[in-house]
Amino acid sequence: MYRRNITHILMPMALALALVVGYHLFLKTPAATRLASTASTVGNTIEPVAPPPPPAASPREVHPAQIRVLDHPAIPGSRHETLLIAIRDEIEKRNLPLAESKLTALPQSAVSDATTKPFVAVLWNNLGIEQETLHGTQLSVKAFKKAAALDGSNPVILMNLAHAYWEQRDPALNRDLLEQLIRLAPEEPFPHLAMAELLHEQNQSSEALTHLAHAADRVPRDPALRSYLAAVTAKVQHMESVESRMTARTSEHFVVKFDGAEDHGTWTTVLEILEDAYREIGQKFGHFPSKPIVVVLHTRDSFQGATGSPAWADGLFDPTLGRIQLPTQGATTDTKWLTSVLRHEYVHALLHDRLGTSSGSLPTWLNEGLAMQLAGDPWPDLDEALHGEVTIIPLTYLEGPWGALPATAADLAYLEANSATHYLIERWGMAQVDGLLKAFKARTPAGTAIQNTLFVSYEQFHHQWLESFQQKRS
Numbered sequence: 001m002y003r004r005n006i007t008h009i010l011m012p013m014a015l016a017l018a019l020v021v022g023y024h025l026f027l028k029t030p031a032a033t034r035l036a037s038t039a040s041t042v043g044n045t046i047e048p049v050a051p052p053p054p055p056a057a058s059p060r061e062v063h064p065a066q067i068r069v070l071d072h073p074a075i076p077g078s079r080h081e082t083l084l085i086a087i088r089d090e091i092e093k094r095n096l097p098l099a100e101s102k103l104t105a106l107p108q109s110a111v112s113d114a115t116t117k118p119f120v121a122v123l124w125n126n127l128g129i130e131q132e133t134l135h136g137t138q139l140s141v142k143a144f145k146k147a148a149a150l151d152g153s154n155p156v157i158l159m160n161l162a163h164a165y166w167e168q169r170d171p172a173l174n175r176d177l178l179e180q181l182i183r184l185a186p187e188e189p190f191p192h193l194a195m196a197e198l199l200h201e202q203n204q205s206s207e208a209l210t211h212l213a214h215a216a217d218r219v220p221r222d223p224a225l226r227s228y229l230a231a232v233t234a235k236v237q238h239m240e241s242v243e244s245r246m247t248a249r250t251s252e253h254f255v256v257k258f259d260g261a262e263d264h265g266t267w268t269t270v271l272e273i274l275e276d277a278y279r280e281i282g283q284k285f286g287h288f289p290s291k292p293i294v295v296v297l298h299t300r301d302s303f304q305g306a307t308g309s310p311a312w313a314d315g316l317f318d319p320t321l322g323r324i325q326l327p328t329q330g331a332t333t334d335t336k337w338l339t340s341v342l343r344h345e346y347v348h349a350l351l352h353d354r355l356g357t358s359s360g361s362l363p364t365w366l367n368e369g370l371a372m373q374l375a376g377d378p379w380p381d382l383d384e385a386l387h388g389e390v391t392i393i394p395l396t397y398l399e400g401p402w403g404a405l406p407a408t409a410a411d412l413a414y415l416e417a418n419s420a421t422h423y424l425i426e427r428w429g430m431a432q433v434d435g436l437l438k439a440f441k442a443r444t445p446a447g448t449a450i451q452n453t454l455f456v457s458y459e460q461f462h463h464q465w466l467e468s469f470q471q472k473r474s
């Protein structure tokens with residue numbers, strides 16, 4: 001059994017923070033209260049972290065929609081006026097499917113007419129805002145696309161579209177779109193932040209740093225946001241200084257970086273393990289990553305220096321930097337260990353890719369449980385590992401970060417996560433697991449997600465799972 005690799009579970013915190021920051025940068029609303037308690041977690045440290053913001057406080061629910069809704073310009077004497085006003089009223093009454101079907105059915109003359117066209121664009125935009133409030137960006141992105149197609153010079157519409165793409169990790173959020181947005185809305189920090197992220201993903205870290213600086217310049221008088229950006233900047237700078245002297249090898253789906261002295265054998269082995277994981281786990285899971293995944297092999301010293309990991313950590317997936325990091329000590333001699341760690345972290349990377357900016361809403365027990373189950377981690381069954389009287393930690397306690405758990409509780413947490421996820425997959429199948437992931441992507445709280453997907457309450461699920469392994473013990 002390899003030592004638990006616990007630090008990556010602190011990372012969803014940084015991710016939730018990235019989301020909150022991105023969102024607030026974009027909306028220009030005060031974020032100081034929420035940020036104040038979480039800004040210290042950015043640096044990938046292992047200090048105890050504050051729990052993630054409860055679902056009720058997620059950005060979507062506090063969404064001040066009026067900021068992004070466009071006022072309707074007057075429609076001067078159009079013969080479509082009645083029709084357009086009726087649609088506007090349906091949106092305001094939140095009869096969204098009706099409004100959408102009426103918008104879709106508008107006569108071509110209303111859509112192409114130069115006087116009504118901007119008004120129709122505004123209607124699509126405002127429909128998107130309402131859809132996003134109720135159902136998230138998965139739905140709103142379509143409306144914003146329609147709006148932008150009608151009026152691509154409107155900075156608010158383009159900003160809404162870019163933000164929806166960003167949340168959905170849609171490759172349509174490319175350099176061209178962001179450059180256009182920077183031209184149209186030069187004072188906004190969000191396009192620079194998104195550009196920095198894009199460039200970072202494309203391995204252009206020095207250009208990314210320039211845009212991080214531009215974003216910071218555009219966040220006036222907000223010390224928490226500024227310190228957040230400073231922390232991310234420092235992290236990227238540090239990463240660049242460590243990785244600039246590394247060699248990179250690429251396969252079809254991975255970029256593997258390592259200290260120059262590493263031998264051919266190691267990276268060939270690593271790439272083979274990763275490509276196997278890509279195929280096998282992708283098939284089981286029904287998802288393949290949208291972009292190549294970066295894997296950084298550190299010497300033991302540079303691993304701890306670069307990641308701030310404790311000595312016992314075997315590896316981690318860092319969602320802020322979007323890479324799997326692991327020490328190579330032992331990698332050449334212990335292929336079994338290497339396979340376990342790489343596959344485990346690969347599942348975390350895959351879940352992060354699947355959930356995008358919502359990964360923070362995935363309960364840690366399920367994140368870890370899926371990593372263990374899909375990677376085939378060699379953990380014993382809970383019933384084999386536990387003897388005598390055992391106090392089970394309720395799963396609801398294991399939804400947030402595990403960093404503050406004492407070591408014995410952490411061992412139990414992994415065993416429980418493995419067991420509960422095994423039970424979930426065995427009893428409901430991967431299709432329902434997929435349903436759960438969809439719900440978490442929409443930031444549904446765990447209780448609701450389980451009820452709506454498995455048709456049992458969280459309590460019932462918990463009870464049935466405990467019964468299932470107690471039966472095995474007796």
Ligand SMILES: [Zn+2]
Nearest residue numbers: 005344368371
């Ligand atoms: Zn893990």
